[in-house]
Amino acid sequence: MDNNILWSLRLGFSSKEAKAILDLGLTKFLEKSFSSKVKNEIPNFLENSPKTFDDFKQLRMQYKTDGIEARKQLRIAEAKVSLDMKTSWIEKMRTEEFPLREKMTCFWHNHYVATFQKVKVNYYIYQHQQILEENAFGNFRELTKKILKSNAMVRYLDNTDNKKGKNNENLSRELLELFTLGIGNYTESDIKNGAKALAGLGIAEDGAKYRRALEDNDSKTYFGKTGNFKSDDLVDIIFEQKEIPYLITRKILAWFIYDTPQDVLVKYYGDYFREMDFEIKPLLTKIFTEEFTKNNAGSKIKNPLEYTLQLISELNIENVNPKTIVSFIKEQGMDLYNQPNVKGWIGGNSWLTSQVYLQRNTVADLLCSGRGLNRKAIKSKEEMNDKNRKINGAKIEWNNSGNNKQIIAELKERLLYNVDEATQKDFETIIKYDFNSKAVNADQVVMRLVNAMVKLPEYQLI
Secondary structure (H helix, E strand, O other), X not given: OOHHHHHHHHHOOOOOOHHHHHHXXXXXXXXXXXXXXXXXXXXXXXXXXXXXXXXXXXXXXXXXXXXXXXXXXXXXXXXXXXXXXXXXXXXXXXXXXXXXXXXXHHHHHHHOOOOHHHHOOXXXXXXXHHHHHHOOOOEHHHHHHHHHOOHHHHHHOOHHHOEOOEOOOHHHHHHHHXXXXXXXXXXXXHHHHHHHHHOOEEOOOOOOEEOOOOOOOOOEEEOOEEEOOOHHHHHHHHOOOOOHHHHHHHHHHHHHOOOOOOHHHXXXXXXXXXXXOOEXXXXXXXXXXXXXXXXXXXXXXXXXXXXXXXXXXXXXXXXXXXXXXXXXXXXXXXXXXXXXXXXXXXXXXXXXXXXXXXXXXXXXXXXXXXXXXXXXXXXXXXXXXXXXXXXXXXXXXXXXXXXXXXXXHHHHHHHOOOXXXXXXXXXXXXXXXXXXXXXXXXXXXXXXXXXXXXXXXXXXXX
């Protein structure tokens, strides 16, 4: 696979940024990606969703008046808003000129998990997402402090139930186990005292705040230090620990490049991260520029977003309904704003079970054949025969001045990291030596080749 295409996929969701990487060079491309702007306007689909305590107070009054039916209708309305949030994000991923911020936001979204299914308030999920997007390239320590004050997070990890004398340890535990240090680098005492320090931190208008009647102002001992610590103090102490850089550098390497990063790379980049005082931008720059020069194609299984958005982009499909993308990636195990648990999507081999692979091949057949994608189609190949389905306008770009081997080589460079001789011969049975690129059916023949390529195991890798 062409290295610029490979890294376009790694730093975004398709190959459409490959030319920019080639023309600008990777360093300049990264600079432009880091300088991408974040929109702070509240989207229209949140207009009627509850946001303030007054909104929730009015809803409670409405419940008393209208009862069960009112609650049911609110749940339906908020589920639709959640779907709108997903489709809006998908469209940003598809259309951003420099989509690395969205790719990194998605990484943080799966690191600091807070699901709509548990939180149940779209506006809190939106606020949480804004923190991740605005700080995607910022400082890891400061981002962690902000996340502890996310209404979505304190609700998701039950810190609203954490009060002096009756502690809930969920947020304290995950702060150490999943967000910063990892298992084995803290004690149960640290968890218990961390929970005391977080007691009383609950939902407020512009982010979580301590409630005086519920907080614990007694002295606590945390990683050997003693004092009346609060959330920011906990984070500062955690970031003094020896193992702090390595959990996150391992996860970043796994998200972008290697499903199973080597320990030596984790330590190498982790040590640099500490030197940079946990600034994310220089870490990413170092990782991407150094790994760009290595022969590491095929080291990661594409997640459902990467697979789907690349395929749609390669087929130049403009009229795809983003709701069908949301539905498909959910079937593939990647439901935005609704990870299966606090650990998030585990990635790696979980993205390519036999069922997932079958679904991907069904969708490849549908899109390459010119059929539209719908929710039923991802479950049943019989849907391909539905004559009422909208045509998606799939069209592949290829050099019609080359011979069969040149056309195959061009498409392999764009789509596959490596294939063996037997597979090459299979390609040559689709586009034969006497292939006429000017023939009326030439595009259809090339599309059959593309369809065969994107159903290969090698296409699932980047």
